Amino acid sequence: xxxxxxxxxxxxxxVSAAVSGQTIEVKGPKGARTFTATDDVTLVVNDNVVTxxxxxxxxxxxxxxxxxxxxxxxxxxxxxxxxxKELEIQGVGYRAQMQGNTLKLNLGYSHDVDFTAPDxxxxxxxxxxxxxxxxxxxxxxxxVAAKIREWRRPEPYxxxxxxxxxxxxxxxxxxxx
Numbered sequence: 001x002x003x004x005x006x007x008x009x010x011x012x013x014x015v016s017a018a019v020s021g022q023t024i025e026v027k028g029p030k031g032a033r034t035f036t037a038t039d040d041v042t043l044v045v046n047d048n049v050v051t052x053x054x055x056x057x058x059x060x061x062x063x064x065x066x067x068x069x070x071x072x073x074x075x076x077x078x079x080x081x082x083x084x085k086e087l088e089i090q091g092v093g094y095r096a097q098m099q100g101n102t103l104k105l106n107l108g109y110s111h112d113v114d115f116t117a118p119d120x121x122x123x124x125x126x127x128x129x130x131x132x133x134x135x136x137x138x139x140x141x142x143x144v145a146a147k148i149r150e151w152r153r154p155e156p157y158x159x160x161x162x163x164x165x166x167x168x169x170x171x172x173x174x175x176x177x
Contacts, residue, residue, distance in 0.1 A: 005065035009050040009073045012080055017050055019043045024050070024072060028079025030136050035071050040064040043072070050076075078136035085145035087131040091160035094152070095128040103131065107152040107162075115148060123148075131162075 011017055015028040023036045024043050037043055040061040042053045052069045054061040077083070089096055095106045103123050105113040117123045121135040121144050131148060135141045145164070154161035156172040163169060 003066075005052055005054070005062075005069045007069065009052075009069065009076055011048040011050065011076060015076060015080060017045050017076075019045050024075070026072070026075040026079055028076070030079050030082050033075045033078055033136060035068075035075055037068045037071075038064050041068045043068070074138050078138060082134055082136050083138045083141045085133045085141055086165035087133070087145060087148060087162055088165050089129045089131070089162050090154070091152075091158075094160070094162075096125045096131050097128065098123065098125045103148070105148075105151060108160075113151050115151075118144065130165075 011026075015026060017024055017026045022039065022043065023034055024045075025032060025034045037052075040055055040058070041064050042055055044051050044053070050072050052065060052072065054065040089105075089107075091108065093106060093108060097104050101117050103115040103117065103125065105115065107113055115123075118140070120137055121133060121140055123144070124132045124134070126132065133141050133145045133148070135144075149162045149164070152161040154163045154167075154169045156170060157174055159169050159171060
């Protein structure tokens with residue numbers, strides 16, 4: 001039995017959900033999001049509560065049960081609070097600044113790196129060494145943060161690069177004489 005799937009997803013005030021077939025649409029103060037579930041589960045909305053039930057006892061139905069419940073819970077979180085990833089830049093001369101919808105990164109290359117924010121994601125640079133990625137889609141926010149981090153991943157010898165806030169980088173000892 002799925003322990004996650006059993007839990008109903010409660011809709012806070014100001015959030016509405018509508019099911020049509022296997023698609024659920026959740027609307028809230030930050031926007032609207034949809035999720036299409038597989039045919040292995042049934043979505044039901046009753047009195048500000050969304051419940052997900054498996055159709056059958058197959059392994060796939062039980063897998064989709066927990067995953068679908070988590071996806072619906074992420075929709076509700078996204079339209080109420082949104083998702084946020086924070087990045088830190090470490091290294092001499094490494095900087096970030098916003099110019100309109102474009103993030104300009106100085107990362108020690110011979111050229112500046114320009115990263116344009118996709119629709120649905122907001123990028124801000126409160127300090128020159130901090131980047132904040134926000135949006136209502138958890139997957140998209142994580143992907144944008146990973147793409148920014150990919151320009152200069154933290155290296156293990158000096159720790160220079162772009163890292164997630166609070167991320168631990170295993171440091172290595174340099175070569176000895």
